[in-house]
Amino acid sequence: MSGFRRVEVPLGDRSYPVVIGHGAVAELATLLPTTARRAAVVTQTGIPLEVDPGIPFDVIEIGVGETAKSLTTIEQLCRSFARSGLSRHDVVIGVGGGMVTDVAGFAAASYHRGVPVVHVATTLLGMVDAAIGGKTGVNLPEGKNLVGAFWQPSAVVCDLDALDSLPERERRCGLGEMAKYHFLTGDDLLSMSLPDRVARCVEIKAEIVAADEREGGRRALLNYGHTLAHALETATEHRIAHGEAVAVGLVYAARLARQMGRIDTARVDEHLAVVAGEYDLDVALPAGLLAEQLVELMHRDKKALDGLTFVLDGPAGVEVVAGVDEGPVVAALDEMG
Ligand SMILES: NC(=O)c1ccc[n+]([C@@H]2O[C@H](COP(=O)([O-])OP(=O)(O)OC[C@H]3O[C@@H](n4cnc5c(N)ncnc54)[C@H](O)[C@@H]3O)[C@@H](O)[C@H]2O)c1
Ligand SMILES: [Zn+2]
16 A cells, blocks of 8 residues: 555554545555445535445435435435445445535444445545544534434545645635644644645544544544534524634634633734634634624533533643633633624
8 A cells, every 4th residue: 555644543343544645545445344245435416536446336426515414315325225235244435525424424324223334535624534533423403413323434535636626615624623633732734745734633533532432531622612613603504614613713712711811822822823824714703793692502512511611721731621601701702803
């Protein structure tokens, strides 16, 4: 497998490789479970990557966007699997961004009570985050990702060639999550080559997932910047995309940590310098949102343990903080302008 980076997600007998590089999709056939005689390739129109699983396969296209991330789509997929005679020893292959891999993963977790799935991530966000770690699921009208399962893939491919056609806005979404990793590790990711950078992000996520597969503790750190981000996505009816919202949420989390005396102004400025400066992401609150609406939405965050819950920087590094008072939460929102 010369030329490609290979990062292992170490989960005991469910460990799997993530293969990263330009043209890495050529490795797909070698990464499928040896029991598989057929594959169901789940993808979307407009996804540029051609895949060759090396076994007979059907291609099933699903809709685009968060509204198609639904139980209806899961039913359609499972019915297609049944019609194409997919058995429990066969394989589902999700080819796309985080939406596709979340949906394909959940359909694989459910069909025949679980069939193997391999992800081919085609967005930056998918490569550094969504395709890794085994969280799968769909939305309900009541909220995002409310139904799902933990279902680890058998392998993940990150073919960097796919990024050539990625719209600029989608690239920035991936950068939002990457900036998050910067604060979790202090790594200067932007100084690395693209293959090294993606591989390092995969390594960071793999390490956190391996320490806490089902989010009892450490995995919650991956939600740095996400409490406000989720509120912003809901309040703007997804006009602001997830990764864009995370960029705003990271700076907000720093301001909140400072309001609570956990970090100093210099550390807030560092957040600004990294997110707005180095990563060149927009960190202003979208116009027209009311603080009380955002606070209300943050109360409803599904990660909330006890009152308002945030992942915040502090003397001991980034950690989960529950029961945060509304005072500093609102004051930090005011600071965002
Ligand atoms: N499971 C997890 O741990 C996890 C983590 C983060 C995000 N997510 C989920 O991921 C989803 C967001 O993923 P996303 O940001 O990748 O968006 P996405 O999957 O919706 O893709 C965005 C758009 O880009 C298109 N696209 C994909 N690859 C392309 C390519 N190579 N060239 C051109 N266009 C391409 C898609 O068709 C789509 O229209 C959300 O549903 C989110 O909840 C999951
Ligand atoms: Zn995220």
